[in-house]
Amino acid sequence: MSTSKIALLTGGSRGLGKDMALKLAQQGIDVILTYRSQQAEAVAVVAAIETLGRRAVALPLDAANLSTFAAFFAQVTTVLADTFGTDRFDFLINNAGTSLTAPIAEMTEAQFDEMLNIHFKGVYFLTQQALPLLRDGGRIVNISSATTRNSFAGVSAYASMKGAVEVFTRYLALELGGRGIAANVVAPGAVFGGGAMTDTPEIRAWVAQMTALGRVAEPDDIGGLVAFLCTDAARWLNGQRLEATGGMGL
Numbered sequence: 001m002s003t004s005k006i007a008l009l010t011g012g013s014r015g016l017g018k019d020m021a022l023k024l025a026q027q028g029i030d031v032i033l034t035y036r037s038q039q040a041e042a043v044a045v046v047a048a049i050e051t052l053g054r055r056a057v058a059l060p061l062d063a064a065n066l067s068t069f070a071a072f073f074a075q076v077t078t079v080l081a082d083t084f085g086t087d088r089f090d091f092l093i094n095n096a097g098t099s100l101t102a103p104i105a106e107m108t109e110a111q112f113d114e115m116l117n118i119h120f121k122g123v124y125f126l127t128q129q130a131l132p133l134l135r136d137g138g139r140i141v142n143i144s145s146a147t148t149r150n151s152f153a154g155v156s157a158y159a160s161m162k163g164a165v166e167v168f169t170r171y172l173a174l175e176l177g178g179r180g181i182a183a184n185v186v187a188p189g190a191v192f193g194g195g196a197m198t199d200t201p202e203i204r205a206w207v208a209q210m211t212a213l214g215r216v217a218e219p220d221d222i223g224g225l226v227a228f229l230c231t232d233a234a235r236w237l238n239g240q241r242l243e244a245t246g247g248m249g250l
Helices: 015-026 039-051 066-084 109-133 156-179 201-209 223-228
Strands: 006-009 030-035 056-060 089-094 134-143 182-188 241-244
Touching (some): 006 066, 015 030, 030 039, 030 066, 039 056, 056 066, 089 109, 109 156
Parallel strands (some): 006 030
């Protein structure tokens, strides 16, 4: 049987997810990461984790397509047995997502549904289906956004779904407490470097000037916090929202 802890991380091929995967590995945690279309990038992350002395597997997953979840978890069950010699994993990190900018007056139902499916409905039911495989005493980390505290024009649908995830996380903490499972939210601000965030010198300057620490965030600023939440030092954090923005909009 495997003695190391195992994390299931959605959206681990680039940006924030890639850094989370590497930081988890640096904490001695093995990783099952998912990707939607960036297979080569995901394979490269697996290789990087292996150079750190940990085990990793990359699996395809469209986190917005709920009809694929049962087959996905069948794959996870096989990987747990074949690669890790166990039938459970310890940490679920719901990171997969995308961005959308559209004013309320121009939002289409299709755009709204895209945000709903990947950022809330997908997170809700992926977590539900993960629960039988999540070890008692484990952790759930959901990724939200600073846009649930500070409002920015054009991100109403995205921010609304992230707000729903924050409420959902508190209910996870409440309902799973009997199993010793803690659930928390990490809410990054604008993060540049390989993710879905629009990246221009003008946007970087705008974000830096409203941030107390005077610069924009890189993925490396966030992954360590997610990994920390999977350590014994964070065992008494539960049902909490941790905003990681460098002091944006204080």
